[in-house]
Amino acid sequence: MKILFSGGCKNGKSTLAEDCAVALSRSGGGLYYIATMIPHDDEDELRIKRHLHNRAGKGFTTLEQGVNLPDCVTKENAKGSFLLDSVTALLTNEMYHDGIYEPAAPDKVVKDLLDFAAKVENAVFVSDFIYADADRYNEFTEEYREGLARCDKALAEICDTVAEVCTGCITLYKGELPL
């Protein structure tokens, strides 16, 4: 089963996604958290600490995979349940590598996400809804927003369940939750 969650920041997406991944892992095969964030400052470190604290005791094995997502899948873990939190961070890492802007990153990430989803038994994806601003940003940011929308749409198409999370409340656009 594949699930996509999107919505505003700090609205409960990660907690819900973790609970779904845990529920999916009951069928066996292991439970994996794909850590995508490459910390750049104290704020990132704090964010990671908070996520680690929230996940503690839920039984996740952490896989560090900031780029090239399908590389984290092996013969041993492919039958497991994976939580990718977040698509947003993955695209950032691929698009702004060592200060170099990579315009082809969205196409690569769409391909990586679909390859990854096809390889694993269960996956929960977390993305961010960043599409409702009146202001226009610089061209890099606009291309990033458009690129993330492409990732989201590609995932929404192949996922069994798609839901928006707003202040902890869930709106289902497709399928059911495994809870």
Add this chain to the structure above:
Amino acid sequence: MHFVIGGAWQGKLDYAKKAFDLKEEDIFRCTAEAEPDFSRPCLTHYEQYVLYCIRKGTQDYYNIPENCKVIIADDIFCGVVPIDEEIRLWREESGRALTAAAEKAETVTRVFCGLPKRLK
């Protein structure tokens, strides 16, 4: 009239084309620079028409023509309050104008990650 709303790049136009059987020539893409072609049954980027009217000093966006079958708009009112005064005004007017459009509409659909959800 059918109203389709959603964030940028969510697949609103693709959805509307399929759902309401629209052809390319049925669709007019509004801009902040020119009067729309109201003879077309579908106006997309209606929020840009709101900006065009603000610049002209009118509120014509409240008068939706009879022959208009589908209105599509970007939701631009959930993000950060913009610093620029015109964009700030536009953001608020879009909220009012699109709420009024949705009120007149027979159906309201929000498109999220390419997936439609009927709100009305």
